[in-house]
Amino acid sequence: MSHTIAEIAAAIGAQAFGDTTLRVNKATEPALAGADDLALAMDEKYAPQLAESGAKAAVLWEGADWKSFGLKGAICVSRPRYAMAGLTRLLDAGHDIEPGIHPTAVIGEGAVIGAGAAIGPFVVIGRNVSLGDRARIAAHVTICEFAVIGDDALILHGARIGARVTVGDRLICQPGAVIGADGFSFVTAEKSRPEMARESLGATAVPTDQNWTRIHSLGSVEIGDDVEIGANATIDRGTVRTTRIGSGTKLDNLVHIGHNVTVGRDCLLCGQVGIAGSSRIGDRVVLGGQCGVSDNIFVGNDVVAGGATKIFSNAPAGRVLLGSPALKMTTHLEAWKNIRRLGRLFAQVTELRNEVSKLRQEGKGDRKADD
Numbered sequence: 001m002s003h004t005i006a007e008i009a010a011a012i013g014a015q016a017f018g019d020t021t022l023r024v025n026k027a028t029e030p031a032l033a034g035a036d037d038l039a040l041a042m043d044e045k046y047a048p049q050l051a052e053s054g055a056k057a058a059v060l061w062e063g064a065d066w067k068s069f070g071l072k073g074a075i076c077v078s079r080p081r082y083a084m085a086g087l088t089r090l091l092d093a094g095h096d097i098e099p100g101i102h103p104t105a106v107i108g109e110g111a112v113i114g115a116g117a118a119i120g121p122f123v124v125i126g127r128n129v130s131l132g133d134r135a136r137i138a139a140h141v142t143i144c145e146f147a148v149i150g151d152d153a154l155i156l157h158g159a160r161i162g163a164r165v166t167v168g169d170r171l172i173c174q175p176g177a178v179i180g181a182d183g184f185s186f187v188t189a190e191k192s193r194p195e196m197a198r199e200s201l202g203a204t205a206v207p208t209d210q211n212w213t214r215i216h217s218l219g220s221v222e223i224g225d226d227v228e229i230g231a232n233a234t235i236d237r238g239t240v241r242t243t244r245i246g247s248g249t250k251l252d253n254l255v256h257i258g259h260n261v262t263v264g265r266d267c268l269l270c271g272q273v274g275i276a277g278s279s280r281i282g283d284r285v286v287l288g289g290q291c292g293v294s295d296n297i298f299v300g301n302d303v304v305a306g307g308a309t310k311i312f313s314n315a316p317a318g319r320v321l322l323g324s325p326a327l328k329m330t331t332h333l334e335a336w337k338n339i340r341r342l343g344r345l346f347a348q349v350t351e352l353r354n355e356v357s358k359l360r361q362e363g364k365g366d367r368k369a370d371d
Contacts, residue, residue: 001025003090005057005073008038012086014059017066018073024057027091033058040087042080059083095156097136114151132169144180150225159229162237168225168247176232180221183236183243183259183277186212215239217259224248224265230255236277246283264301282317 002023009016024038030046033039033055041050041058050058050069057073059080060066066074077083097118101107105119108127116134119125123137126145131137135153143149143161150169155161159173162180173179188210197205219238224247229235233255237243243257246265256274257263263275264283273287276295285299288307293299300317310324323332 001091001093002036005075008059008087008090009075011090012059012075012077012083014075014077014083016073016075018057018071020073022057022073027059027087030055030058040084042077042083059087095136095138095154097138108145126163138175147180162221164220165223165237166220167223168227170226171223172228174229174231174233174253177229178232178234179223179229180237181234182217183215183239185215185217185239185259185277187215188212219243219260221245227251230271233257236261239277252289258295270307 002025004020005016005018005022005024006020009020025036027038027040030039030041030049030053033053035054035056037055039050039053039055039058041047042061044061056071058066058069058071059075059077061080062076062078064074064076066076097120099116099118101113101119102121102123104121105123105125107113107125108129110128111125112130113119114131114133114135117131118136120137120139120141122140124142125131126143126147128146129143130148131143132149132151132153134151135149135155137155138157140158141155144163146164147161148166149161150167150171152169153167153171153173155171155173157175159175160178161167165180190208190210192210193205193208217237218240219242221235221237221243223245226248227245228250230251230253232253233251235243235245235257236259238260241260243260244262245257246263246267248266249263249269250267251269252271252273254272255269258275258277258279260278261275261281263269263281264285266284267281268286270287270289270291272290275281275293278296279293280298281293282299282301282303284302286304287293288305288309290308291305292310294312297311297314299311299315300319302318303315304320305311305326306322306329308324309321309326311321311326315321315326320329321327322329327335
């Protein structure tokens with residue numbers, strides 16, 4: 001499938017130059033680009049590679065002298081990553097899920113399948129499921145009883161959607177994701193050692209012979225529109241109330257959302273983020289890879305947390321956080337500057353202590369001489 005330079009420029013809202021009827025087959029890095037490729041050189045640092053390539057067309061940085069690279073056609077963009085969104089949308093061939101219902105699929109009694117849905121091999125759809133129009137369900141997906149899936153969903157291979165889960169329109173669910181598993185919730189008959197340790201801040205945790213009793217999950221999961229769930233991500237159902245994910249939020253691979261959690265709109269949760277039970281995450285929150293959020297706390301709107309940040313207490317709206325425990329990024333960076341200076345500081349303190357000791361010895365000697 002090929003596209004003209006004019007078509008690509010229109011898709012990304014950019015200006016095209018030169019021969020805009022020139023067709024390209026795929027996009028690639030400048031160093032690998034051939035005559036039929038579109039070279040992606042949206043930063044000046046790629047100029048040497050582009051000059052040595054066989055590309056006839058390229059996407060370049062704003063203001064680039066495209067003719068100097070021997071190109072026949074070019075597109076210049078001011079915001080490269082945003083341009084990539086439109087470009088990849090145009091060039092993405094998508095997933096090959098044949099229209100209609102595959103003969104190996106199992107459809108439960110009372111299930112309602114929307115118009116234009118495509119259901120792949122070995123899919124299991126439970127009783128009374130509602131599947132929206134134009135939904136595409138890849139092989140080996142399971143959608144359990146009474147789940148509601150909106151229009152234009154794309155649910156990929158091996159994903160599991162639990163009973164009574166409700167999902168809005170345009171869901172993208174990557175392979176192996178699990179939405180609506182039971183929450184991790186257990187209790188002991190008497191106060192447990194972790195409870196003692198938490199109440200006393202570690203001062204008391206008397207050993208006891210205890211076993212864990214399961215608290216069942218009676219709630220479900222509710223997901224808004226335009227949400228994306230990464231591969232092997234998990235969203236637990238609530239204990240009594242519903243676990244909620246707001247519209248526009250994107251979850252990376254291996255993200256875990258605990259029971260009763262509420263995540264706001266347009267959040268970005270990167271790989272291996274873990275949010276413990278009953279926490280509330282505001283709108284437009286960005287959590288970098290391996291961030292952790294403790295249970296029963298609130299993270300305000302527009303918070304940004306760098307990778308591996310551990311948030312143990314409420315985070316005010318708009319705060320930029322880093323470290324474990326989480327600190328304002330400016331405070332964290334200053335603290336680490338000071339830590340790096342500790343070796344020099346210790347050496348200076350040792351030197352000063354030696355000087356003080358020397359002065360004390362000299363003072364004693366002077367007193368003895370006066371006597």
